Amino acid sequence: MKLTLALALSIASLALAAPRPQNDNRPVAIGACCVANTSLKQDVCNVNGSTGRCIPSAANGCGAALTCIEDARLTCDANTLERGRPLCRLAGEAGV
Secondary structure, eight states: OHHHHHHHHHHHHHHHHSOOOGGGGSOOEESSBOOTTTOOTTOEEEETTEEEEEEOOSTTOOTTSOEEEEGGGEEEEEEEEETTEEEEEETTSTTO
8 A cells, every 4th residue: 555655646746747848839930930920939949950949039030920049049037037938038139
């Protein structure tokens, strides 16, 4: 009985510790522009073989869609959250 209870508690703790799906089940954008009318600010994306974030930027001419910028080109503020993630913007753009 003790072994069964210990096993059940172990499984429950693993389930709680499992990472949330990226972007809360929204698609992970691939390419310079994030998914129009779907991607939200700070969503994870992939561009040029690197992970990045969907942010408002005119860097890639995505029009109304957010731009996917590689993590290496971002400046992030861990003390300011946006949609539950650190606020990131393209290094050198206004507001950073």
